[in-house]
Amino acid sequence: MTPRIRQYGPVVHVIDITDPADTRLDDFRDLNSSDRRPDLPEGKGLVIAEGVLVAQRLLASRFDPIALLGVDRRLEELADDLDGVDVPFYRTTADVMAEVVGFHLNRGVLAAARRPAPLELADVLEHSQTVAVLEGVNDHENLGSMFRNAAGLGVDAVVFGKGCADPLYRRAVRVSMGHVLRVPFAHVTKWPHDLEALRERGFQLISLTPNPEAVTLAEAMTGEKVALLLGAEGPGLTEHAMRATDIRARIPMAPGTDSLNVATAAAMAFYERVRTGR
Amino acid sequence: MTPRIRQYGPVVHVIDITDPADTRLDDFRDLNSSDRRPDLPEGKGLVIAEGVLVAQRLLASRFDPIALLGVDRRLEELADDLDGVDVPFYRTTADVMAEVVGFHLNRGVLAAARRPAPLELADVLEHSQTVAVLEGVNDHENLGSMFRNAAGLGVDAVVFGKGCADPLYRRAVRVSMGHVLRVPFAHVTKWPHDLEALRERGFQLISLTPNPEAVTLAEAMTGEKVALLLGAEGPGLTEHAMRATDIRARIPMAPGTDSLNVATAAAMAFYERVRTGR
Numbered sequence: 001m002t003p004r005i006r007q008y009g010p011v012v013h014v015i016d017i018t019d020p021a022d023t024r025l026d027d028f029r030d031l032n033s034s035d036r037r038p039d040l041p042e043g044k045g046l047v048i049a050e051g052v053l054v055a056q057r058l059l060a061s062r063f064d065p066i067a068l069l070g071v072d073r074r075l076e077e078l079a080d081d082l083d084g085v086d087v088p089f090y091r092t093t094a095d096v097m098a099e100v101v102g103f104h105l106n107r108g109v110l111a112a113a114r115r116p117a118p119l120e121l122a123d124v125l126e127h128s129q130t131v132a133v134l135e136g137v138n139d140h141e142n143l144g145s146m147f148r149n150a151a152g153l154g155v156d157a158v159v160f161g162k163g164c165a166d167p168l169y170r171r172a173v174r175v176s177m178g179h180v181l182r183v184p185f186a187h188v189t190k191w192p193h194d195l196e197a198l199r200e201r202g203f204q205l206i207s208l209t210p211n212p213e214a215v216t217l218a219e220a221m222t223g224e225k226v227a228l229l230l231g232a233e234g235p236g237l238t239e240h241a242m243r244a245t246d247i248r249a250r251i252p253m254a255p256g257t258d259s260l261n262v263a264t265a266a267a268m269a270f271y272e273r274v275r276t277g278r
Numbered sequence: 279m280t281p282r283i284r285q286y287g288p289v290v291h292v293i294d295i296t297d298p299a300d301t302r303l304d305d306f307r308d309l310n311s312s313d314r315r316p317d318l319p320e321g322k323g324l325v326i327a328e329g330v331l332v333a334q335r336l337l338a339s340r341f342d343p344i345a346l347l348g349v350d351r352r353l354e355e356l357a358d359d360l361d362g363v364d365v366p367f368y369r370t371t372a373d374v375m376a377e378v379v380g381f382h383l384n385r386g387v388l389a390a391a392r393r394p395a396p397l398e399l400a401d402v403l404e405h406s407q408t409v410a411v412l413e414g415v416n417d418h419e420n421l422g423s424m425f426r427n428a429a430g431l432g433v434d435a436v437v438f439g440k441g442c443a444d445p446l447y448r449r450a451v452r453v454s455m456g457h458v459l460r461v462p463f464a465h466v467t468k469w470p471h472d473l474e475a476l477r478e479r480g481f482q483l484i485s486l487t488p489n490p491e492a493v494t495l496a497e498a499m500t501g502e503k504v505a506l507l508l509g510a511e512g513p514g515l516t517e518h519a520m521r522a523t524d525i526r527a528r529i530p531m532a533p534g535t536d537s538l539n540v541a542t543a544a545a546m547a548f549y550e551r552v553r554t555g556r
Contacts, residue, residue, distance in 0.1 A: 145542070148539070149542060151535045151536075152531050152536065153532060154532040177536055216553070218553055251549065251552075252431075252552045253431060254430055258429075260427065260430050260431075260545070261423070263542070264423070264542060267546060268545060268546060271529065271530075271549065271550075272549075275494070275496055275530065
């Protein structure tokens with residue numbers, strides 16, 4: 001069957017590849033170590049989307065794709081999304097893909113994009129009502145889950161403070177189901193000083209803490225605009241960061257248990273926000 | 279330094295091991311495939327606790343340990359917990375441990391326990407106010423997260439309906455941080471018919487669904503005793519199961535996003551219960 005995408009205007013270029021050593025596939029090579037790319041700006045790898053759903057989200061995002069690699073079936077599934085997308089689609093077999101990327105990839109398609117210029121804090125705050133602000137969240141899986149939950153529960157943006165991992169690492173992109181490509185994020189330069197920028201825009205700044213003496217999340221969250229500060233599992237937010245906020249709030253928990261996973265705690269804060277109608 | 283545990287009464291027997299082939303370590307061998315044990319009842323593996331924290335929870339639980347394997351430092355850390363525990367502690371090096379279990383285990387200690395007789399549904403419901411009821415949750419990581427969240431948010435018990443994975447698999451135990459060993463659980467035999475047992479005990483049965491026409495979780499949850507039914511990510515609860523419940527409730531979500539991870543959805547339902555004072 002001839003894919004529909006071959007029949008229309010300026011479109012993806014389907015290029016059949018049979019040799020796994022083909023240098024045109026270098027951007028997809030050894031994906032397990034592709035998050036470091038000394039040849040690229042800041043030494044960071046390309047943004048890699050795995051699977052049809054995440055590739056679709058990449059194609060619909062602010063990220064510019066540079067190429068796709070996949071099997072014929074996935075090319076067909078992506079036909080509509082690739083309409084008007086002027087990049088190569090390297091078509092090959094699952095075996096060649098496995099040899100190139102370094103492991104068996106059962107999703108059958110990858111899209112690669114360059115990292116765009118970072119968004120400005122002022123821009124991501126502009127139309128936001130609810131933002132998550134992260135400090136020391138250095139686990140890619142937690143970051144990915146947090147973006148997924150943010151998207152599902154209507155959080156408008158994520159702000160990165162000090163010590164966080166890169167949300168565009170491959171694993172974070174995958175765990176987020178592509179939502180790191182959709183939910184806008186920006187980095188704060190002076191931490192926590194630059195939180196003033198949020199206060200000036202009318203955000204209520206709320207620190208999440210396991211401290212049983214803090215008020216509950218439901219009591220604390222009164223602002224029209226809210227910024228929820230979350231720290232890493234274990235250490236939590238630094239005292240320094242908490243002092244820069246308006247109020248400290250806790251999720252009511254059973255005594256004698258561990259703190260919750262940070263992405264789960266975030267989800268509950270996002271839920272509380274949705275529950276109260278934002 | 280002589281560990282304190284050697285100085286007291288009937289206690290753990292410390293046995294030094296230098297040969298990774300020592301047959302006394304067979305219960306800790308090749309842990310990546312240890313979840314199947316054709317020589318044990320139902321072909322299921324022993325319960326394995328990894329690391330000091332989870333081993334402590336195992337030692338304090340209804341699960342009877344049969345042996346521990348670990349390095350000297352972990353033996354010292356567990357000294358108080360092992361007081362009066364009449365089982366062998368096989369003391370060895372990290373290298374021998376790695377060779378026995380089949381991979382490098384950076385937590386330095388393992389405890390193995392036999393599977394106890396399953397708890398009866400009537401017993402786990404007896405003093406419960408909030409229970410989670412699962413259908414088709416077949417991912418060990420999700421199960422583990424759910425038990426961790428259940429413990430943290432004061433859920434009294436977990437009831438397993440049809441098609442769920444085994445909560446005592448090694449990965450589920452680890453992800454739960456040992457809470458599968460603490461939060462009681464029981465299996466329902468006739469699904470969903472046996473949900474009647476919950477209704478008879480006064481539980482309000484609530485199905486969680488992404489259906490936007492359902493009432494919100496906050497509106498639905500009115501019972502003194504509540505049973506929260508959760509289905510697998512993707513398919514969700516079967517219609518059959520939902521029909522056996524009193525009400526269908528949704529977590530308010532942003533339009534056009536995916537459903538939430540099942541453990542995250544569960545956490546929000548548990549949170550809603552805690553928020554309203556149970």
